[in-house]
Amino acid sequence: MYQSHLSLPTYxxxxxxxxxxxxxxxxxxxxxxxxxxxxxxxxxxxxxxxxVPRNANLEKLQNGYLFPEISRHEFEHxxxxxxxxxxxxxIGDTTEPIPDIITLDMAAHSxxxxxxxxxxxxxxxxGNKELRKAITETxxxxxxxxxxxxxxxxxxxxxxxxxxxLLGSNVTxxxxxxxxxxxVDSSVIxxxxxxxxxxxxxxxxxxxxxxxxxxDFFPDLSTTPRxxxxxxxxxxxxxxxxxxxxxxxxxxxxxxxxxxxIIYDAAYAAYISDDSPRSIFExxxxxxxxxxxxxxxxxxxxxxxxxxxxxVPEELVFSxxxxxxxxxxxxxxxxxxxxxxxxxxxxLACLSPEGYKAIQGLIDFYRENMKIMVETxxxxxxxxxxxxxxxxxxxxxxxxxxxDIFRMILEKTHIITIPGxxxxxxxxxxxxxxxxxxxxxxLEASKRLTNLFK
Ligand SMILES: Cc1ncc(COP(=O)(O)O)c(C=O)c1O
Numbered sequence: 001m002y003q004s005h006l007s008l009p010t011y012x013x014x015x016x017x018x019x020x021x022x023x024x025x026x027x028x029x030x031x032x033x034x035x036x037x038x039x040x041x042x043x044x045x046x047x048x049x050x051x052v053p054r055n056a057n058l059e060k061l062q063n064g065y066l067f068p069e070i071s072r073h074e075f076e077h078x079x080x081x082x083x084x085x086x087x088x089x090x091i092g093d094t095t096e097p098i099p100d101i102i103t104l105d106m107a108a109h110s111x112x113x114x115x116x117x118x119x120x121x122x123x124x125x126x127g128n129k130e131l132r133k134a135i136t137e138t139x140x141x142x143x144x145x146x147x148x149x150x151x152x153x154x155x156x157x158x159x160x161x162x163x164x165x166l167l168g169s170n171v172t173x174x175x176x177x178x179x180x181x182x183x184v185d186s187s188v189i190x191x192x193x194x195x196x197x198x199x200x201x202x203x204x205x206x207x208x209x210x211x212x213x214x215x216d217f218f219p220d221l222s223t224t225p226r227x228x229x230x231x232x233x234x235x236x237x238x239x240x241x242x243x244x245x246x247x248x249x250x251x252x253x254x255x256x257x258x259x260x261x262i263i264y265d266a267a268y269a270a271y272i273s274d275d276s277p278r279s280i281f282e283x284x285x286x287x288x289x290x291x292x293x294x295x296x297x298x299x300x301x302x303x304x305x306x307x308x309x310x311x312v313p314e315e316l317v318f319s320x321x322x323x324x325x326x327x328x329x330x331x332x333x334x335x336x337x338x339x340x341x342x343x344x345x346x347x348l349a350c351l352s353p354e355g356y357k358a359i360q361g362l363i364d365f366y367r368e369n370m371k372i373m374v375e376t377x378x379x380x381x382x383x384x385x386x387x388x389x390x391x392x393x394x395x396x397x398x399x400x401x402x403x404d405i406f407r408m409i410l411e412k413t414h415i416i417t418i419p420g421x422x423x424x425x426x427x428x429x430x431x432x433x434x435x436x437x438x439x440x441x442x443l444e445a446s447k448r449l450t451n452l453f454k
Contacts, residue, residue: 057191060203066181066422067091073406074416081414087445089373090416092237092392092434094301095441096365099358102300102349109345120341125333127152127309128344134351135309139269139294143281145311149325151332152339152347155308156267156295157182163263163291163310164190166324166331171228174207176219178238178423178430180265183231201425210426213385213396217241221250226258232280233265235272238423238432239394240386242276248283255289261316261324262290267308268390270299270363276389287313291324298391298436300350300359307343366391369435369442376446377433380453393433394420405431413448 063069070090078086112118126132132147153159160182169191175183184206187193194204202208207227209219217239232251235242243251255262264280272278280290295308312325349355370387377384377395387393397405402419409415409431418434420427435442 055189057189060188060193060195061185062196066418070416070418070422073410077410077414077416084414085444086414086416087437087441087448088416089434089437089441089445090418092298092432092436094298094303094366095437096301096362098301098305098346099355099362101352101354101358102346105349105355106305106342106346110342113341123338123341123344125336125338126150126329127339128341128348131344131348131351132309134348138351138356140279140281140311143279145279145281146314149311149313151310151312151328152344153308153310153336154306154339154343155297156265156293158336159293159308159310160263160265161186162328162331162335163293164192165335166328167229167261172205172207172226173229173231174209174219174224174227175231175424176211176233176236177208177426178211178236178420179231179233180237181423183233183263183265184424201421201428208424208426211236211239211241212426213383216247217385218243218247218250221254224254226260228260230255230260230262231265232262233267234276235268235390236386237268237390238386238392238418238420238427238430240388240390240392241394242272242274242389245275245277245283248277248280248286252280252283252286252289256285259319260289262286264290264292265294266292267295268298269294270359271367271391272389273367274389281311281313287315289316291316291328296347296350299363300346301362302343302346302350305343305346307339307347365439366436369437369439372442372446373433373435376449380450382453387435391435393435395431395433396429397431398429400429402428402430409449409452413445413452415445415448 074086074088074090077084113120127150129147131152132150135150136145136147153162164186171192173187173192184203187206188203193206196203207225209224211217211219217236230251234248251262254260262280266279269278277283280286280292290313292311293308294310296302296305297308310328312328314323314325316324318324350359370391370393373393374384374387377393383396385394385396402421406417406419409417418432420430420432423432437445
């Protein structure tokens, strides 16, 4: 039975006659948010049911995926306060235009598809050779990743699910708590976990590795049991913390000792501004124990264009000695037919010297936002983490419920944030604030928060 803890008002659309059947009226609700327009679709429910049982693993999920849930709160708020100027510092979508040096290449590629010479159909499932090479030469210049180990994808989120297909349901797993919800939710859907435990806020059969200020945002590995898989994201979403070289050396050593595989998500690596590693492959020995997922989304504003990659090193093998890269190649060929050739042309333009420089300008813009928001919270005496190596701030409200803080900020300032527990039980008492936004929204948010907390 689906249950949401979000106490959303229930909406029952009126029944209408549709294709000879009485159905609930489907509705498309348009709404405006800080960044643009989007659509919430309510599904059509017929009175006729199939005899197909629902996937029991999906039944275990506690609520909708976090970000659509936040959008529903946003929608409800707009409905209640139609004149409010809502600012979204929630979902963490990019807002600034992609530099035209990149979009012009995509446009040229797109136009060429209308010509006999320029038309291309399916490409290699693993991605365009030139793009794979460009990634090894720019992102992995000093760490020896081969272009044949890079698999181009339609984004990191999609590759998280493909990696779940690769690993199957019979492996044990650990995850940072808090962390990006994609790892836990896709593991539940895969059937790897037990039921959700209301008391702890955790799924059975997942090892939650608490990462907070008390342990320098790095798990206590001396008390972490061995698992087959360790999901690790650095810089972390939501805490914004980038693991240090020393911490990553410990993680790799731990994985080697236990014969585990680290699934390392480096989606925010481009935001690192200190000497923290930008790739797990900077750590000696990581090639034998790690897969790295990455993305053009936050790096180049490609959240809508869709492009990412995954690196599977040749040295990584299963317990029977079979190379993981061969199985991943099989998964990619079976469940993915390659990324859009237009997106890949954009990716290649991003990695050209001029494109790369233009993207640094975008990242610097968001860094300035991060600075403004960190200064705002600090000036109010609030303890804030992150905001230096990733576009997220992790703001502490000791003793408070993260959902209460989220609702209070929304009600009083019309600003959307994200309650920390959306990222795991370790997020209680925190909210995540995204610094991805137009400058005028960031400045206005800073003003409203100052008025609220001063
Ligand atoms: C840590 C992390 N991994 C992956 C993703 C998904 O990225 P993509 O847009 O490439 O699917 C996100 C998106 O916010 C993220 O925060």
